[in-house]
Each structure stands twice: as C-alpha cells, then as structure tokens.
Amino acid sequence: MKTIQFSQWIAQLSILNPEQRDQLRSRLSGAGDLPLDVIKAPSRCPHCQSRERRSWGSSGDLPRYRCKACAKTSNALTSTPMARLRKRHRWQDYAEALTQSLSVRKAATHCGVSKNTAFLWRHRFLSRIADHQAQHASGIVEADETFFLESFKGQRDLPRPPRKRGGSAKRRGLSAEQIPVLVVRDRSGQQADFKLEKLDARHVGERLRPLVDADAILCTDSAGVYAHFAKAEGITHRPVNPSQKRRVDGAFHIQNVNAYDSRLKNWMMPFHGVATKYLTHYLGWRRLLERYKARLNPLICLGESLGYTNVQQLTET
Numbered sequence: 170m171k172t173i174q175f176s177q178w179i180a181q182l183s184i185l186n187p188e189q190r191d192q193l194r195s196r197l198s199g200a201g202d203l204p205l206d207v208i209k210a211p212s213r214c215p216h217c218q219s220r221e222r223r224s225w226g227s228s229g230d231l232p233r234y235r236c237k238a239c240a241k242t243s244n245a246l247t248s249t250p251m252a253r254l255r256k257r258h259r260w261q262d263y264a265e266a267l268t269q270s271l272s273v274r275k276a277a278t279h280c281g282v283s284k285n286t287a288f289l290w291r292h293r294f295l296s297r298i299a300d301h302q303a304q305h306a307s308g309i310v311e312a313d314e315t316f317f318l319e320s321f322k323g324q325r326d327l328p329r330p331p332r333k334r335g336g337s338a339k340r341r342g343l344s345a346e347q348i349p350v351l352v353v354r355d356r357s358g359q360q361a362d363f364k365l366e367k368l369d370a371r372h373v374g375e376r377l378r379p380l381v382d383a384d385a386i387l388c389t390d391s392a393g394v395y396a397h398f399a400k401a402e403g404i405t406h407r408p409v410n411p412s413q414k415r416r417v418d419g420a421f422h423i424q425n426v427n428a429y430d431s432r433l434k435n436w437m438m439p440f441h442g443v444a445t446k447y448l449t450h451y452l453g454w455r456r457l458l459e460r461y462k463a464r465l466n467p468l469i470c471l472g473e474s475l476g477y478t479n480v481q482q483l484t485e486t
C-alpha cells in the first residue's frame with residue numbers, strides 16, 4: 170500500500186465503532202475470524218421446515234437464504250441459541266474456554282469480553298450441548314441418582330434467606346433442598362442424565378422408558394423406583410445391595426455410574442455451587458467433556474453449541 174493510501178486508511182480508523190475496533194485488533198493480533206465453514210446452513214427453512222430455499226445475498230459474513238414457501242429469510246444461525254450474539258470473531262476463543270472448563274472470570278479474560286458477556290455466552294453456548302445426550306442405552310445399563318444442593322444463585326428474589334457460598338443442606342440426604350439427578354450409563358459409554366422434579370416411580374419411569382432398550386439388563390442400587398420401573402416394563406433388573414455398593418457382582422455393578430458421579434462433583438466444585446435453573450447446562454457441559462475427552466477442541470465445541478450432531482467430521486479434514 171502506498172504511503173498516501175495508508176495515511177488515508179489510518180485516518181478512517183477514527184470512525185470505527187467499538188466492535189469494529191475490536192475485530193481489527195483481533196485480526197492484527199493474528200487471531201482469525203470464526204472459520205465460517207464450521208457454520209453449516211441447515212438444509213431446511215428454520216421457520217417452516219421447507220427445503221425450498223434460494224440464496225438471498227448475505228447477512229454480515231454469512232450467506233442468507235429466502236424460503237420459497239414462507240418467504241422468510243434466514244442464515245445458518247437463525248433459530249439457534251447463537252443467533253444475534255455479537256463478536257463472532259471471539260466465539261472460537263470462548264469455545265476454547267469451555268473446553269478448558271474456565272470460570273466466567275477467566276473466560277472473560279481469555280476472550281477479551283466483559284464478565285456479563287462471558288456469563289451470557291456460557292449459557293447460550295451450553296444450551297444445545299445440554300440437549301445432546303444418549304437416546305438409547307443397551308446391554309448392561311447402570312442407573313443411579315445423585316443430588317445437587319438447590320441454588321438460587323444469581324436470582325434477586327430469594328425464596329429463603331441466603332446460604333453462605335456453596336453451603337450445605339440443613340438435613341442430610343433427601344430433603345426439599347436437594348435436587349435429584351438421574352444418571353444412566355451403559356457399558357459402551359452411552360450416557361444420559363436428567364434433573365428430576367421428584368425422585369419417584371413416575372418421574373424415573375418417564376425418563377427410563379424411552380431410553381432403556383427392552384432387552385437391556387438394568388443395574389441399580391436396590392431403590393424401589395428402579396424395581397418398579399423394571400417390573401412394569403419387563404426389563405431384567407440386577408439390584409446391587411446398597412451395603413455392598415462398592416462390591417462388584419461380576420459384570421453387574423454400578424461402579425461406572427458412581428465413578429462418573431464423583432468426576433462430575435469434583436469438576437463442579439470450582440464453580441462454588443451452580444444455579445439450579447442452569448443445572449442441566451452444567452450436566453451437558455460435563456457430558457461434552459466426557460464424550461470427546463482429549464479429542465475435544467474449540468471447533469468441536471462450537472459445532473456442538475450450534476446443535477450439530479456428528480461434529481467429528483468438522484475437524485477431520
């Protein structure tokens with residue numbers, strides 16, 4: 170670029186808005202934009218599910234489409250939790266923060282965004298991730314319940330006086346302050362977990378019925394809710410004696426699900442108690458980490474945040 174052109178170009182910097190400055194800074198520092206090939210256009214119109222669409226210019230840096238059936242326009246982010254989120258050039262860094270389980274504060278620093286943005290992004294990024302879990306469990310299926318302290322963290326109007334950070338329940342075991350989560354895992358690593366309204370036969374049955382294959386062998390502690398479900402559905406049930414919970418009866422044990430539970434609880438500890446309304450997001454986050462283990466990278470995470478199943482192929486090029 171000639172010197173005179175460069176001076177003119179530099180003079181233009183004063184009219185950039187904060188977001189444009191931010192993008193420029195990121196480009197100069199070598200951090201690229203979000204790789205757009207990760208963002209795939211869905212094959213259907215997000216408004217009416219019609220497949221009849223045609224190209225309709227672009228919105229920002231994403232191609233836009235217009236539906237022939239409903240005449241509405243959309244891009245690849247329409248109807249995803251990521252629609253209208255700004256600073257797209259920071260998303261990959263944020264996905265990286267998720268793969269590293271960074272706190273909101275550290276994620277904010279990592280991406281150069283405010284703490285509020287980092288918090289908003291956490292839950293936007295986790296929304297589809299939380300939906301991604303096993304639809305079927307087969308073979309030997311372990312099921313067990315675990316509990317999380319109810320938390321109104323971040324809510325202004327507490328229905329009860331606040332507890333000290335983290336805190337502990339007034340009563341041990343099951344009480345109104347404990348939120349039950351049902352964890353199901355088969356031996357191929359297929360896993361699902363559910364925040365339950367109540368730990369009873371109805372709620373457990375509702376979750377297990379579509380999940381557990383009819384010819385599966387269900388291993389649980391001997392809690393009545395599981396026996397009730399297995400009997401009603403004609404599924405083989407191998408209860409593990411609670412006093413021997415740690416002992417292994419051949420292949421019939423619940424050690425995988427128990428080990429998962431302790432990894433989950435240890436991982437959650439640095440978050441100092443999670444708001445109950447976001448509990449499913451954290452459960453999904455942990456499943457994401459377990460699903461990919463060392464293979465997890467920011468692009469996979471981003472693909473999962475956009476709701477793509479089979480994100481593996483995104484990175485295998």
Ligand SMILES: [Zn+2]
Pocket residue numbers: 214215216217218219236237238239240241
């Ligand atoms: Zn349409």
